[in-house]
Amino acid sequence: MKSVYLRNFVATATLVTVSFLLTTLAFIGIARSYVINDYQTTMESSAGEVARLASAVADYDGLHSWSLSMNLSTIANSTGNHIFITDESGEIVCCSDGRPVCDHIGRQLPENVTAMLSENGTLRLLSSLGTLYGEKRYVVAQPISGRGGGLIGYAFVTCASANMFGAWEIFLGVAVLVAIVVFALALVISLFYSKRMARPLDEMASASRKFARGDFSVRVKQVEDPTDEMGALIESFNKMADSLEKAEERRSEFIANISHELRTPMTTISGFADGILDGTIPPEEEKKYLRSISDETKRLSRLVREMLDVSQMRNRAADPAKRTVFDLTELILQTMLSFESRATKKNLDVDPQLPEQHILVRADRDGITQVIYNLIDNAVKFAEKGSCITIRLYKDDGKAYVSVRDRGETIPPDDLPFIFDRFHKSDRSRSLDKSGVGLGLYLVKTIINSHDEDIAVKSENGVTEFVFTLPLAE
Numbered sequence: 098m099k100s101v102y103l104r105n106f107v108a109t110a111t112l113v114t115v116s117f118l119l120t121t122l123a124f125i126g127i128a129r130s131y132v133i134n135d136y137q138t139t140m141e142s143s144a145g146e147v148a149r150l151a152s153a154v155a156d157y158d159g160l161h162s163w164s165l166s167m168n169l170s171t172i173a174n175s176t177g178n179h180i181f182i183t184d185e186s187g188e189i190v191c192c193s194d195g196r197p198v199c200d201h202i203g204r205q206l207p208e209n210v211t212a213m214l215s216e217n218g219t220l221r222l223l224s225s226l227g228t229l230y231g232e233k234r235y236v237v238a239q240p241i242s243g244r245g246g247g248l249i250g251y252a253f254v255t256c257a258s259a260n261m262f263g264a265w266e267i268f269l270g271v272a273v274l275v276a277i278v279v280f281a282l283a284l285v286i287s288l289f290y291s292k293r294m295a296r297p298l299d300e301m302a303s304a305s306r307k308f309a310r311g312d313f314s315v316r317v318k319q320v321e322d323p324t325d326e327m328g329a330l331i332e333s334f335n336k337m338a339d340s341l342e343k344a345e346e347r348r349s350e351f352i353a354n355i356s357h358e359l360r361t362p363m364t365t366i367s368g369f370a371d372g373i374l375d376g377t378i379p380p381e382e383e384k385k386y387l388r389s390i391s392d393e394t395k396r397l398s399r400l401v402r403e404m405l406d407v408s409q410m411r412n413r414a415a416d417p418a419k420r421t422v423f424d425l426t427e428l429i430l431q432t433m434l435s436f437e438s439r440a441t442k443k444n445l446d447v448d449p450q451l452p453e454q455h456i457l458v459r460a461d462r463d464g465i466t467q468v469i470y471n472l473i474d475n476a477v478k479f480a481e482k483g484s485c486i487t488i489r490l491y492k493d494d495g496k497a498y499v500s501v502r503d504r505g506e507t508i509p510p511d512d513l514p515f516i517f518d519r520f521h522k523s524d525r526s527r528s529l530d531k532s533g534v535g536l537g538l539y540l541v542k543t544i545i546n547s548h549d550e551d552i553a554v555k556s557e558n559g560v561t562e563f564v565f566t567l568p569l570a571e
Contacts, residue, residue: 109287109290109291110284110287110288113280113283113284113287114280117276117279117280117283121273121276124272125269128269128272133235136235136256137221137235137237139176140178140235140237140254140256141219141221141237141239141254143172143176143178143180143254144237144238144239144252144253144254145239145252146172147169147172147180147182147239147252147254148239148240148241148242148251148252150165150168151165151182151191151241151250151252152241152242152243152244152249154168155241155243155249155250156243156244160182160184160190160191160241160249160250161190161191162191165182165191166191166192166193166194166195166199167195169181169182169191169192169193170193170194170195172193173193176254177256178254178255178256179193179234179254179255179256180192180193180252180253180254180255181193181201181253182241182250182251182252182253183206183250183251183253184249184250185248185249185250185251186205186211187205187206187210187211187214187251188203188204188205188206189201189202189203189204189205189206190202190250201229204229206226206227206229207226207227210224210226210227214238214240214251218240219237219238219239219240220236220237220238220251220253221236221237221238222235222236223235223236224236226255230255232257232258233258234255234256234257234258235255235256235258236253236254236255237253237254237255238251238252238253238254239251239252240252294327297317297318297327297330297331300317300318301317301330301331301334303315304316304317304334304338308338308341311345313338313341313342313345314342315338316335316338317331317334317335317338318331319331319332319335359397359400362393362394362396362397363393363397365389365390365393366390366393366394369386369387369389369390370390372386373386373387400536419461419463419464420459420460420461420548421459421460421461421462422457422458422459422570423457423458423460423462424455424456424457425456425457425458425465425490425497425499425567426451426452426455426456426490427455428462428465428466428469429449429451429469429488429490429499430449430451432466432469432470432473433447433449433473433488435470435473436473436474436477439477440477440486443477443480443482443483444482444483445477445480445482445483445484445485445486446483446484446485446486447485447486447488448485448486448487448488449488450487450488450489450490451488451489451490452490452491452492456490456492456497456569457569457570458497458567458568458569458570459568459569459570459571460548460567460568461544461547461548464544464547464548465544465567467540467541467544468540468541468544468545468565469499469501471537471538471540471541472501472541472563472565473486473488473501474537475501475537475538475563476501476502476503476561477503479503479505479506479561480503480504480505481504481505481559484503484504484505485503485504486501486502486503487500487501487502487503488500488501488502489502492569495568495569496550496566496567496568496569497566497567497568497569498564498565498566499564499565499566499567500562500563500564501562501563501564502560502561502562502563503560503561504559504560504561505559505561506559507556507557507558507559507560507561508554508556508561513554513555513556516538516554517538517539517541517542517552517554518539541563541565545565545566548567548568549568550565550566550567550568551565551566552564552565552566553565
């Protein structure tokens with residue numbers, strides 16, 4: 098299976114290769130044309146100088162003079178070109194070879210060349226000039242004028258292709274070498290960058306495989322720029338990993354807690370039932386132990402029922418269709434009536450600090466009823482006999498606030514962060530209540546959080562207060 102970085106590298110390398118090829122070909126074509134045109138322009142300039150020189154010499158020594166031949170030889174040696182002069186009919190009369198007897202002297206140019214000269218006056222072509230040269234050469238020619246202005250001959254400058262492209266080939270070799278180095282460097286940078294870009298994806302793939310094996314501790318290292326798309330993806334992935342790790346911790350804790358909660362009553366039921374069956378428990382004690390079996394069975398039933406309530410209430414509260422507008426003041430008063438007998442039995446005074454005007458909220462009425470019931474039930478359960486329970490309702494900054502406060506044992510500071518956890522029971526609940534299963538406050542927080550609201554608790558100097566918020570109806 099090809100990796101992402103390899104595919105990205107191949108795509109980048111292909112793009113770089115095609116770009117380099119097109120650029121190189123265009124550069125070679127343009128540079129070649131430029132070199133040829135520039136060299137031919139130089140040859141034309143040389144031909145013009147030769148024509149002026151020949152015109153000056155012809156006035157006193159003629160085009161056949163040895164001094165003119167020596168001057169042509171000097172110019173040819175300095176430019177690397179071959180130079181000769183013809184009369185107006187196209188017969189070569191002087192050459193740059195620098196020898197007294199030259200093979201070119203007396204040779205006649207082809208008729209088509211003389212015809213072009215007669216028609217245009219100048220010449221610029223690639224030709225071997227008949228049999229004058231063994232290979233085709235670049236040829237330029239300029240007319241030579243006499244003292245009276247009449248045509249007396251032509252100055253020819255020729256150059257072999259090898260001479261013309263000698264410098265070009267050196268330049269081309271250097272250019273190709275530089276292009277190869279730049280191309281290789283571009284590929285190396287592309288490979289490095291592609292690998293670097295794909296590294297977070299490789300880490301996420303590796304982390305996902307570890308997630309599949311149950312290891313949720315791994316995280317992907319953030320890139321240098323966390324604001325780009327890759328940085329946002331890594332941040333979201335790590336947040337997902339945090340959620341999975343917390344979910345796994347809650348799952349493990351849930352299994353451990355529910356195993357503990359189920360083990361105790363089931364062990365009690367099994368032990369007492371076996372004692373009755375095998376005769377260990379005498380007949381006169383059977384009723385007592387059967388009552389214990391009944392109590393533990395009811396406790397198991399309450400545990401299962403509360404677990405179902407948590408699931409149902411969480412789903413119901415999270416459904417916006419279940420939310421209605423209702424009077425929170427009236428709901429609190431109705432819920433308080435359910436605890437009248439229990440409060441009287443413990444000699445508790447209930448102080449409802451409720452506003453005179455109605456406070457309307459939008460929420461799941463059944464869920465909020467359960468929240469208020471559980472908080473008041475918790476306050477009645479743990480309040481000292483003869484103390485006061487305060488239930489306060491007020492609104493502030495677009496929200497309704499409900500406070501339930503009682504006086505009793507202080508919740509240890511170490512227990513406060515976990516008071517809303519599933520199956521968590523603080524020291525005071527273990528000492529004062531043997532029937533709770535630790536789901537009441539968890540259910541309260543679940544319902545409130547499902548409304549996108551929050552609940553807080555503080556406990557100092559024997560006073561414990563729970564405060565939660567609800568959105569006011571618009």
